[in-house]
Amino acid sequence: MLNAHEEELNVTVYVIVQLKMNDRAAYDRYQARFFDVFKKFQGRLLSADERPAVLEGTWDRDKLVLMSFPDAATFRAWADSPEYIEISKDRKTGADGIVLLAKGFDQGSA
Numbered sequence: 799m800l801n802a803h804e805e806e807l808n809v810t811v812y813v814i815v816q817l818k819m820n821d822r823a824a825y826d827r828y829q830a831r832f833f834d835v836f837k838k839f840q841g842r843l844l845s846a847d848e849r850p851a852v853l854e855g856t857w858d859r860d861k862l863v864l865m866s867f868p869d870a871a872t873f874r875a876w877a878d879s880p881e882y883i884e885i886s887k888d889r890k891t892g893a894d895g896i897v898l899l900a901k902g903f904d905q906g907s908a
Contacts, residue, residue: 810902815863817893825892839876
């Protein structure tokens with residue numbers, strides 16, 4: 799959950815998801831319904847790569863997803879929406895995920 803300070807910042811946020819598949823059929827159901835929900839919340843899908851190049855270290859996941867949202871409040875509206883909560887059940891059944899939220903730079907103070 800984001801704290802009040804993070805919620806008030808009007809900077810782009812990035813969502814980085816690393817997935818390890820365990821039920822591909824369930825994940826495919828999620829994926830088939832994803833864009834219908836995602837497009838309602840000003841999100842941008844920047845990458846969805848099942849074969850990212852590992853340049854350093856080890857990576858034991860099957861897929862990397864990178865998304866952006868205009869701000870943390872918009873991300874939270876998507877993540878907490880009844881539509882996303884419903885389809886995310888298939889994502890959680892279909893894959894174990896590591897989900898990170900990273901704030902972009904505020905160009906005015908960078």
